[in-house]
Amino acid sequence: MAGLKGVTAVLALALKVAMLAAFAIGGLAVGRPAIVGVLLAAILLVVLILVWGAFLAPRAARRLSFPARFGVEFALVGASAAALWAAGHEQSAIALGVLIVARFGLGLATGLDRDGL
Numbered sequence: 001m002a003g004l005k006g007v008t009a010v011l012a013l014a015l016k017v018a019m020l021a022a023f024a025i026g027g028l029a030v031g032r033p034a035i036v037g038v039l040l041a042a043i044l045l046v047v048l049i050l051v052w053g054a055f056l057a058p059r060a061a062r063r064l065s066f067p068a069r070f071g072v073e074f075a076l077v078g079a080s081a082a083a084l085w086a087a088g089h090e091q092s093a094i095a096l097g098v099l100i101v102a103r104f105g106l107g108l109a110t111g112l113d114r115d116g117l
Contacts, residue, residue: 008106015103016052018096019080023048026083044083048076066114074104 023044031037055064056073064072077100084093107113 004106005110005112008103008110008112011099011103011106012112015077015096015099018099019077020045020048022080022084022092022096025089026080026087029087051076070104070107070113074100077103 024041027041027044028037031040051072054060054062056069056076057063063069078097081093081096081100084090084096104113
């Protein structure tokens, strides 16, 4: 089980990085002209980082409890896949969606999401 927990933790970290990249790609692709895309990408990343730091981070002062934290995190990474789709990267969005399902399934199966991943 320890190996599975390690895989789950690595996958969770990879998804957090992918989520940041996906929101940046989505903001850049949707915003026209280019300066609007850059500003939108920056705003999306700042909002995402603030929400994560305030409510989802392990040391957040107002960290949400398990069911709410799980739902908000799932919604954020799901929205990142939607941002990729909106940017025209459908295959990447599908691959990210598969990884999201795998990560959350493993997180629930190993108990890491309840214990605080």
